[in-house]
Amino acid sequence: QKEVEQNSGPLSVPEGAIASLNCTYSDRGSQSFFWYRQYSGKSPELIMSIYSNGDKEDGRFTAQLNKASQYVSLLIRDSQPSDSATYLCAVPLGYTGGFKTIFGAGTRLFVKA
Amino acid sequence: EPEVTQTPSHQVTQMGQEVILRCVPISNHLYFYWYRQILGQKVEFLVSFYNNEISEKSEIFDDQFSVERPDGSNFTLKIRSTKLEDSAMYFCASRDSLSSGNTIYFGEGSWLTVV
Numbered sequence A: 001q002k003e004v005e006q007n008s009g010p011l012s013v014p015e016g017a018i019a020s021l022n023c024t025y026s027d028r029g030s031q032s033f034f035w036y037r038q039y040s041g042k043s044p045e046l047i048m049s050i051y052s053n054g055d056k057e058d059g060r061f062t063a064q065l066n067k068a069s070q071y072v073s074l075l076i077r078d079s080q081p082s083d084s085a086t087y088l089c090a091v092p093l094g095y096t097g098g099f100k101t102i103f104g105a106g107t108r109l110f111v112k113a
Numbered sequence B: 001e002p003e004v005t006q007t008p009s010h011q012v013t014q015m016g017q018e019v020i021l022r023c024v025p026i027s028n029h030l031y032f033y034w035y036r037q038i039l040g041q042k043v044e045f046l047v048s049f050y051n052n053e054i055s056e057k058s059e060i061f062d063d064q065f066s067v068e069r070p071d072g073s074n075f076t077l078k079i080r081s082t083k084l085e086d087s088a089m090y091f092c093a094s095r096d097s098l099s100s101g102n103t104i105y106f107g108e109g110s111w112l113t114v115v
Helices: none
Strands: A004-006 A011-014 A019-025 A033-038 A045-050 A054-058 A061-066 A071-076 A085-092 A101-103 A107-112 B005-007 B010-013 B019-024 B031-037 B044-050 B053-057 B065-068 B075-079 B088-095 B110-114
Touching: A004 A085, A011 A019, A019 A033, A019 A085, A019 A107, A033 A061, A033 A071, A045 A054, A045 A061, A045 A071, A071 A085, A101 B044, B005 B088, B010 B019, B019 B031, B019 B088, B019 B110, B044 B065, B044 B075, B075 B088
Parallel strands: A011 A107, B010 B110
Antiparallel strands: A004 A019, A019 A071, A033 A045, A033 A085, A054 A061, A061 A071, A085 A101, A085 A107, B005 B019, B019 B075, B031 B044, B031 B088, B044 B053, B065 B075, B088 B110
16 A cells, blocks of 8 residues: 655744655655645645655745655745645655555644744 | 636535536646545545546545546546545546646535535
8 A cells, every 4th residue: 555644743833934844655666746735625736846856946945855765845944824734745656657646644734923 | 827627616415315526627638536535634536537537546436436528628526325424525636748747736626515
């Protein structure tokens, strides 16, 4: 059974701090990795994708990937109260990844003003 | 910006009734998906659809469920003889096989309540 594991949290950080969210996955064949943000009662919204080992930055967000350790993380710099949401790690399975993307249970983030 | 649209946004149905949830994927996308999220739980994969057939389905997607792409634009999920435990948010998603890698884009969801 392929799995994506996340710390469910909640993770609470003060406004302006860095929030660090972590994810591990079991499928060594997966080639791409995604972070989605989900507000309560809403659909998942894509934040970032990462395909290569190392860091990828987009504004206040940095995704980090280590395929050898099967680990992907998301850093949110200068956290804002509007960042308070559940963050979902998503992994398409297998080399092509076309047919099944599985999600972790998500980490709830609270940013305190 | 193109988006995945879903109808209805909310449906209440009696146990044992049939429900059809409808989706219009992004127009140039080729892969289509249904996911389910029970309140407070994780987003669960139900089924993927490509080239007019199911490409993969989860153990949740049993004979009670079916999908169809009847007219080249709509993508539907039918749930026969609904049960209380089918109450959930159902998300449709789609993916372009070309430039966006494996990124899937979600609709706003259809909230199904079975009473």
